[in-house]
Amino acid sequence: RAGGGDAPAEVRERHAELCQEIDDHSYRYYMGRPIVSDAEYDELMAELERLEDRYPSMITQDSPTQKVGAPISVDFAAVEHLERMQSLDNSFDVEELLAWARRAENEAAVDAYLCELKIDGLAVDLVYEKGRLIRAATRGDGRVGEDITLNVRTIDTVPEHLDSSTRAVPDLLEVRGEVFLPWDAFETLNTQLADDGKQPFANPRNGAAGSLRQKDPRIAATRPLDMLVHGVGACEGASFTHQSHAYESLRDWGLPVSDLYRVVRTIDEVRAYVDYYHEHRHDPGYEIDGVVVKVDDISVQRRLGSTSRAPRWAIAYKYPPQEVTTTLLDIRVNV
Numbered sequence: 128r129a130g131g132g133d134a135p136a137e138v139r140e141r142h143a144e145l146c147q148e149i150d151d152h153s154y155r156y157y158m159g160r161p162i163v164s165d166a167e168y169d170e171l172m173a174e175l176e177r178l179e180d181r182y183p184s185m186i187t188q189d190s191p192t193q194k195v196g197a198p199i200s201v202d203f204a205a206v207e208h209l210e211r212m213q214s215l216d217n218s219f220d221v222e223e224l225l226a227w228a229r230r231a232e233n234e235a236a237v238d239a240y241l242c243e244l245k246i247d248g249l250a251v252d253l254v255y256e257k258g259r260l261i262r263a264a265t266r267g268d269g270r271v272g273e274d275i276t277l278n279v280r281t282i283d284t285v286p287e288h289l290d291s292s293t294r295a296v297p298d299l300l301e302v303r304g305e306v307f308l309p310w311d312a313f314e315t316l317n318t319q320l321a322d323d324g325k326q327p328f329a330n331p332r333n334g335a336a337g338s339l340r341q342k343d344p345r346i347a348a349t350r351p352l353d354m355l356v357h358g359v360g361a362c363e364g365a366s367f368t369h370q371s372h373a374y375e376s377l378r379d380w381g382l383p384v385s386d387l388y389r390v391v392r393t394i395d396e397v398r399a400y401v402d403y404y405h406e407h408r409h410d411p412g413y414e415i416d417g418v419v420v421k422v423d424d425i426s427v428q429r430r431l432g433s434t435s436r437a438p439r440w441a442i443a444y445k446y447p448p449q450e451v452t453t454t455l456l457d458i459r460v461n462v
């Protein structure tokens with residue numbers, strides 16, 4: 128990694144160390160085997176961001192602050208996404224959330240926000256051609272993911288064919304969402320693994336990652352995975368005016384869309400949604416680590432654009448971690 132000519136040697140050294148450490152943690156995380164908590168990872172990332180804010184010349188394309196996910200493993204075939212998959216910028220307190228909304232409203236005419244839950248699962252990309260599922264892939268580095276079609280076909284809520292009875296299906300549809308293990312499924316799976324003398328998963332996210340990345344789809348088929356979709360990539364033969372309009376269409380086509388998203392007009396209503404699910408974090412029946420707020424109008428989304436790793440028209444509000452130590456696997460995990 129080059130750059131940072133104006134930074135003192137010890138700062139450049141710390142920068143290189145952080146980049147290496149974060150890359151290693153990312154790789155382990157996307158394989159479903161993290162060794163630090165998300166909060167510890169986020170703290171390393173925040174330190175890296177602080178260094179790069181102070182010495183912008185250290186920012187290279189290769190820095191974890193500029194890229195998405197991690198390189199893919201050799202266990203699955205590589206597939207190029209039709210449109211890049213991105214990450215999300217994070218906010219950890221209301222002030223940061225408000226600052227994001229102020230920036231967005233200053234730059235464009237934002238008249239509504241769509242609030243939804245940030246599901247702690249695995250980002251997956253589905254491609255439907257003439258209404259038929261032809262491919263499913265992990266996010267990978269955002270450009271190239273791993274072909275996990277056979278495993279995703281075992282998820283009951285993912286339709287093999289889109290439903291055209293209410294709305295004509297598009298010729299091509301790339302749809303993104305989160306694959307996860309609901310809490311009850313996670314508990315059943317862990318009991319079963321323990322009965323079989325196998326190592327249980329530390330949390331539902333690792334369980335979902337481990338299950339989706341099984342090389343044998345027959346094993347994946349025994350794992351009660353679920354999916355909720357929350358975005359569209361490439362699309363030919365349909366268009367959407369609003370994020371909420373896209374969700375209505377996806378639902379009509381039989382894709383799993385959450386019932387828990389809300390379209391609101393003001394940032395105060397966004398705050399109320401954030402507060403409600405902070406209080407009711409366990410109600411949805413699956414692990415959430417925050418809320419995602421998106422500008423609803425797609426023409427305004429386009430106007431706001433994206434950075435190299437995340438859209439400017441959306442932000443994640445992360446809840447503080449509820450951390451426990453599990454003696455089971457001797458690592459700290461978020462529950």
Ligand code: NAD
Binds near residue numbers: 419443
């Ligand atoms: P992220 O998980 O913070 O946010 C982006 C992702 O959120 C998207 O790719 C999408 O798949 C998902 N998402 C869930 N619900 C969504 C919704 N309703 N709408 C839109 N997107 C939704 O970002 P990331 O780049 O995947 O990962 C970074 C985070 O992962 C870190 O902040 C950290 O918490 C965790 N992480 C942990 C470790 C570790 O070792 N513990 C390592 C790497 C990353």
